[in-house]
Amino acid sequence: MPVLKYIKISSCLFSLALIACQAGEEGDAAAQSQSQAQASQAMAVQTVTVRKHNVPNVIELPGRVEPVRQAEVRARVTGIVQKRLYEEGTDVTAGQALFNIDPREVKANLAQVKATLQRAEATAANAKTVVNRFKNLVELQAVSQQEYDSAVAASREADASVIQIKAQIDSANLQLGYTTVRAPIAGRARRANVTEGALVSAGEATLMTQIEQLDPVYVTVAQSSSKVLEIRRAIADGGIQLDENGKTKVELFFGDGTPYSETGYLDFLDFSVNESTGTINLRAEFPNPDKILLPGEFVHARFYVGSRKNGISVPQNSVNFSESGASVFVINAEGKAEVKPVKIGAMDGKDWVVESGLTVGDEVITSNLQKIRPGAAVEITDSQETMSSSAVGNTSENMESSEEGNPL
Secondary structure, three states: OHHHHHHHHHHHHHHHHHHHHHHHHHHHHHHHHHHHHHHHOOEEEEEEEOOOEEEEEEEEEEEEEEEEEEEEEEOOOOEEEEEEOOOOOOEEOOOOEEEEEOOHHHHHHHHHHHHHHHHHHHHHHHHHHHHHHHHHHHHOOOOOHHHHHHHHHHHHHHHHHHHHHHHHHHHHHHHHHHOEEEOOOOEEEOOOOOOOOOEEOOOOOOEEEEEEEEEEEEEEEEEEHHHHHHHHHHHHHOOEEOOOOOOOEEEEEEOOOOEOOOOEEEEEEOOOOOOOOOEEEEEEEEOOOOOOOOOOOEEEEEEEEEEEEEEEEEEHHHOEEEOOEEEEEEEOOOOEEEEEEEEEEEEEOOEEEEEEOOOOOOEEEOOOOOOOOOOOEEEEEEEEEOOOOOOOOOOOHHHOOOOOOOOO
8 A cells, every 4th residue: 555655646746747847848938939029020220320421510590680781861951851752661772862851941041141152252352453453552652561461461351251151152052952861872761760840950960761772681690709719720620621612601591490592601700709798790691682681680590611521410300309409219239229319410401410429330220210119129121321411422622621712
């Protein structure tokens, strides 16, 4: 009996061991199957391999539109405004009549001065006659030399009085001309600051209206002095290559982001720093044939100051923007998606210029970005090297710099 009991116990233990072995094999098979399923679920993506190349050196700044020329039309004679002769908000030509000021007082003053001139001319003629008479008499010693000298002095004084009054007539004629207020320059006349019946004063130089030339126009922006110094140093060190013509091209965008059709160029760089803001004023000139750009309008200006060597750019669709900043998905050494924060510069065609955050050789994901999550396994199906879209077709010869003519 004891032997039989031992045999039964051994048989049970063997059965348990066999069951355990089968369960282990089934677990290993399940784990292997799950691993194969995860491998088969790796997301197919397209990438670009980061390489360094020449990228445009672009500076974007907000600015305001200003007229090339602006004239304030002010009263040069005192009087009552009789009539406005132009239509507000329309283009006027240089010399065009804008206002009429009541000329009656000026005409009366002119008539009075003319009468004074007639009396002065009569006095001068009489004095000259006395001199001629005394000249013969002094030779006969009929009058003294002193009387003759006094007559000559009186004649000269009368002649001077005539000249003085003629100058007063010229001044009165100018005043009469000022009663018709004319445009000093050609341009667009703004609204009138005075109405019919208003008293304008030459002493206070009453502002009557303004005229602005709108073709071309200026766009003025402010850049930090440290940034301007950085660009100058980069140009001197060869880090920035200027275009052959030495001009800085400027593109313009309206407040809603739409581009302006005309291209401008930087034409002025101030040589003094604003003490309160630490900025330097830059000015670009733009053609404005259709008068689309208006004085005071807020715009964004994009300055193309040559190109930077060894720059990095990535396709526009590969960059994600959030409250924390810009980032891209790259593939790490484990073949998984990883988020990399980047500092974005300006647009280069359809690419973003990356100022920092990426290194040469990084594989930046450009597809399935809505489905990818950090740590997800990915598989590259297509990879390209980054290249500046604006640099395609450019050679080292046409990228040689020329500082002549560039304000920076």
